[in-house]
Amino acid sequence: MLRFERGFFYFYKMRVISTNIGKPVTFEWNGKNEQTGIFKYPVDSPLFLTKNDVAKDTIINRVNHGGENKACYLFSADQYPYWKNLYPNLDWNWGMFGENLTVLGMDESSMRIGDIYKVGTALVQVSQPREPCYKLGVRFEDQTILKQFIDHAHSGTYVRILEEGEVRMEDEFVLVEQSKNPLTVKQGFEVILARKKDPQLVKLAVGNTSLPEYKRERLKKYLR
Numbered sequence: 208m209l210r211f212e213r214g215f216f217y218f219y220k221m222r223v224i225s226t227n228i229g230k231p232v233t234f235e236w237n238g239k240n241e242q243t244g245i246f247k248y249p250v251d252s253p254l255f256l257t258k259n260d261v262a263k264d265t266i267i268n269r270v271n272h273g274g275e276n277k278a279c280y281l282f283s284a285d286q287y288p289y290w291k292n293l294y295p296n297l298d299w300n301w302g303m304f305g306e307n308l309t310v311l312g313m314d315e316s317s318m319r320i321g322d323i324y325k326v327g328t329a330l331v332q333v334s335q336p337r338e339p340c341y342k343l344g345v346r347f348e349d350q351t352i353l354k355q356f357i358d359h360a361h362s363g364t365y366v367r368i369l370e371e372g373e374v375r376m377e378d379e380f381v382l383v384e385q386s387k388n389p390l391t392v393k394q395g396f397e398v399i400l401a402r403k404k405d406p407q408l409v410k411l412a413v414g415n416t417s418l419p420e421y422k423r424e425r426l427k428k429y430l431r
Contacts, residue, residue, distance in 0.1 A: 220312030221380040223326065224284050226254045227302030227309065228264040234345050242267045243342045247302030253375035254279075254307060256329045256368045261307045275367050276334045276419045282306035282363035283313040293355065294347055304337075305346065306363055308374060315361055315393040321386030321417030328372030330383070335419055336362040336396035362396040388415040404429045 227247035233240055244265035255262040256279050266273040282304045291299055301309040308326075315336070322333045339357065344350035356362070390411040395418065398408040409429045412418055 222311055223308050223374060223376055223378045224311045225249045225301035225309035226374065226376055227307055228254065228261065231265050231267060243345065245305035245342050245346050247305055247307070249301045253327065253373040255373050256331065257371050258368050264307060277365040278368045279308065279331065279366050280306045280337060280363060281308045281310050281313060281366060283361060284309050284311045285313065286361045289359065297347065303346070304363060315364065316391055318364065318392045319386040319388065320390050320392055320395050320415055321388055322382060323369065323384040325381040325383050327374035327378040329368060329374055330370035331366040332369055332417060333392060334365050334367045334417060335422060336364055336392050336399065338399065357400055360393055360396055362392065364392045386417060390415050
C-alpha cells in the first residue's frame with residue numbers, strides 16, 4: 208500500500224523495526240581461527256550510515272564487505288518466520304542474517320536495483336543482492352543454509368549511501384526515485400547465482416548501471 212504526496216511515494220508497510228550492529232566473533236574454520244562481524248544484535252540507538260559502512264559496526268574483511276556498494280545491509284523481517292521454522296533451536300533475535308537494518312514490508316521481488324529511498328536522514332540506493340558465504344553457515348551452525356538461502360531467493364539487499372545520515376527504529380522508507388531499469392533484487396540474485404542464465408535477465412543486469420561494474424562485466428560473457 209502506498210500514497211503519493213509532494214513528489215514522494217510513501218510505503219506504509221516498509222519500515223525499520225530493528226537497528227543492528229556486531230562485535231568481532233572468533234571461530235575455527237579448517238583448523239584456523241577466523242573472525243566475523245556477522246553476529247549482529249539489536250541496539251536502541253540510531254545507526255549512522257556513512258559512505259562506506261555503518262558507524263560503530265564491525266567489518267572484518269573490507270575486501271568483501273563494506274565500501275561504496277555494500278555500505279549497509281537490509282534484510283526483510285517478513286522472511287524470519289520461514290527460517291525460524293527451519294531452524295527452531297537457534298537463539299533467535301533480529302540481526303540473525305547479519306543485517307544492519309531489519310525492514311518490515313521489504314519485498315525483493317518488487318524492489319528494483321537502483322531504487323533510491325529516503326530513510327531517516329539518509330538517502331540510500333539499492334545496489335546489489337547479498338550472496339551468501341560460509342560465514343552465514345557459521346552463524347546458523349549449519350552450512351546447509353547456503354543452498355537453502357539460494358533456493359529461497361530472498362537475499363536482502365545492500366545499499367550505497369548517497370547522503371549520510373541517521374536511521375532509527377520505526378523510520379519509514381520513502382521511494383524518492385524508482386529505477387528505470389526494471390531488474391528487481393530477486394531477479395538480480397537469481398541471474399548472478401543461476402548456472403543457466405536467463406538471457407533477458409542477463410541483458411537487464413548488464414544494462415543496469417546501479418549494479419556494481421564488476422558484476423556487470425562478469426555477466427557480459429553470457430550475452431555472447
